[in-house]
Amino acid sequence: MSNPFAETKGGAKRAEKLGRIGFGIATYMIIAFAITIFGIITYQGLPTLFNSDGFNSEFLTESPQTLIVLKEGDGTVHKVSFSNIEKWKADNPEIQIEEEKRFSYAGGGIAGPLIGTALLVIICMLISLVVGISAAIFLSEYARPGNFLNTIRLAILNLAGVPSIVFGLFGFGFFCLSRWLPVLRYDRDFTQAEQDAVIGFFRIPFMDHGYVSFEGWGTSLIAGAITLAIMVLPIIITACEESLRAVPKGFREASLALGASKWQMIRTAVLPYAFSGMLTASILGVTRVAGETAPIMFTAAAAAKATLPGAESNNGGLFWLSDLLTDSVQAMPYHIYTLAKLPESEFTKPMQQGSIFVFMVLVMSLAGLSVFLRNRIRKSLKW
């Protein structure tokens, strides 16, 4: 008599095996493709960080500038950035130059864009974290089920689905060009310089237009940061709410039972335990914000800038801050976009490859950090 529990010989088993292998191959192909891209970018970008003298510090400390390629009679090629050309010529008077060619954006480094992106991210996160965490606290601690809550949730979901270029167009029209919000009139006793610096921030030519506006902003750091903040808000709210909800109900009930007010309860029994989750959320937000190009291409970004952000302003204190915020900045993603539009040339390629390598590594390590933190929190906080 045969064993009724013996495995049947048939197609089912083979199908299982084949299916498993097939699905596995599909899965690992995705990962392999991503790793290939990562590998190629690293392989091609890494050499830009090094030159004949070892580490190429110019790449990380200088701003983008024109590269001058000097060709000697015997075919030797010298590559000198625009700002160094006088010094180089003085240092090497014996070299006879046959041919001089210029390649825009191919020289210098990426310090300006890096600083600009950092500023954009910091200001954006300041705004979006304040709004986002507050909103998350409301949604998780205060809101009662009902139409209001449903509407807010619907708005958040839909805001998350809006294409980034639409945010860019909105920010451009709303913050950089429009003049349509009625607001207060300003004190006429300010001096002209002060008006330019401070009032320029919310230029309010009440008597002339009867409107308040952001028109003093133009293409500016603050316009870009706010646009990015609106874009990243749904992500921050969702992630923060999740980390707030992860705090066990018992903590709240215990706190309330001890006579704490609602806010005292939130402050002492909920926020401290949700803090690490919010940190992860904010890093996730940073990753998203840093990589975005479309929202800043009209609102904040400048292709070329001679100085670092804020260095042009002669004002001090608050006026300097206003100057900084209302000035356009270079930003890493937009810089890469500018590089991508350049005509193909062997002299611009190192800059292109180096820029995407550095930028990718930066963004990916932030993403890695958030994954790492999330895993640690999951391990350490177990209630």
Place this chain on the structure above:
Amino acid sequence: MSKQSRSSDSDSQRSFSKKGRSTLLGISKDSWIQKFFGGNALLAIVFLLAICGFLIKEAVFFFPDYHKSLQLFRQSGQEYVTLLEDQYKAQKSAYALVDQAYNIERANAGAAELEKITAFATARNKVLDFAEEAYDEWDDANDELEDAQDEFDDAEEADKASAQATLEAAQTLEKNLRTAWKADVSAAVLQQSSLSEDVKDALRQMQPDQGMSPFQMELQKAVDAKVAEFAISRNALRDSVKPLEKLWLELRDVAAAAKDKGVTLKTAAERKAAYLEAVQNAPTPEARQKAQEQADAVILAAPDWDKEVAPLYEATPRANEISKNLLQAIATAKENLPDPATLTDSLAQERLKQATPELVKAREVVTARTETLNQWRHDEKVGFFKSVTGFFLGADWVTNSSWQDFYGFLPLFTGSLLISIVALCIAVPFSVAAAIYTNQLASKGEATFIKPTIEFIQAIPSVVLGLFGILILGESLRDGAEFLGIPMQERLNVLNAGILLALMAVPTVFTLAEDAINNVPSAFRDASFALGATKFQTVLRVIVPTAISGIIAAILLGFGRVIGETMVVLLVAGNKISIPDFSDGLGVLTQPVHTMTGLIAQETGEVNQGSLHWRALFMVALVLFMISLTVNYISQTLIRRYSLKG
């Protein structure tokens, strides 16, 4: 929060309200805090409404403005000229193909003769170089001879004799030098041993003052004779196009001038309105008076459209005559065109085959346009709906044109849709397979590696992928296609963008699909196992069907992400504004396209706020916004319905 805790909260407030509970404007601190948080949450709605409202505010006047623009297009007679232009272009493109076929065929059929002509021309140049000195001497003598001839002709009777002597001397000299030159030429010809005898003879018979040699002319004639039959249709087409081109260019100037007047009127009206507004807002009486004067100085004189477009109506008989000729030429061509199979060159055959449908198309276009042209009235109103259909169904997006701007949405929409579909076709099988594998088939260790790794892909900035597509992927795709024997003319095309977007869609689809599969109650699986199904059978027949609405929602959200992506398509899609040619089959993947997002990113920076172009861009953005809202809404509904079931 539960109801209980709320009621206990308000109870406690009542009981302990005196201690540490300050109030502001009659509202307690806690209430203020709650309102602050609630207000921040409200911002999400505010932002969404602000975006929606702002897009609508800027876009809503697009249709009226576009309607006015189209109205002016008709009023100024530009529409009439476009009717001619269409005929011209259709006829010309048919002619161009026939002409190409003709020239290729001529070159091929008369190859031997043409080769001889070339050989003759090369040899002739060499020979002439050799005899250059002799030629110069002869040339001088020839000039002298001409002078002498003139002198002799003008000479008085008395001087006739001496003039005759000079003339005769000059004639002799010229004759001698001509002989010397011919001797030189003969000597040079002797050195050209590779030439055939008839070429040599022709060279020897050459005269210094001769242009084209009869030898060459005869050869040309022989070549032409070989394609004489073909030439009939080709020449008929060529001759029919010319008068149409002339008429078209002539009337174009008329219409352009009329349009300029219309545009001037429009700007003048705007200026006047601005001055009148200044009158209203002027702070002082003097300023008011000045503004009023300026406003009065702007005279709004509408052009006399009947007079402006009168030349067009006058030209209608001519246009009819011309289109009759066009049709005649097409008929002649059809009758006389050789059968492609009889042509000797394969490329010529191909061109001629292409020309046949073009000729049919040209006949249709000419007939239809001529009919419209005869019924065309410049004072007929353009229906408002025309501006709407002109936008949504228009096939041309032409901006900054000196003639007329058209804002047709269709090429952008097809481009976006095509790329998204390609991206999803690539991404969906992989990411759904990965979701099933990770959640159901993989070991736990594998799953903890795969999940974060795929989520990690989301962090790659899109602009980095875009530049990667330009620097590397485009080239590799072209190499790959060449290896497979598929021609890929453009490096930046639908396929390139589709692959990169697929990579961007994978994390979204994967995460959501994995969630959906994860949410299938384990009882389903257990029941299936209990019935003796294998794991794979359970996955395919129980779990995936249960999770299917969640997976579809994931795919939809992936679609939303892909269609809204900007940087990759801006950099990699090729940015050519035209509806891709679907007749090419899969070859459509190798064509460059433009997309909604890419166009907004590319053109917004350079338009004036409030212009028609600006409004058109906002209209595109509004449509894009609506598409993403709809996609979002459908997928949310699916998820909700599905989670109720689960």
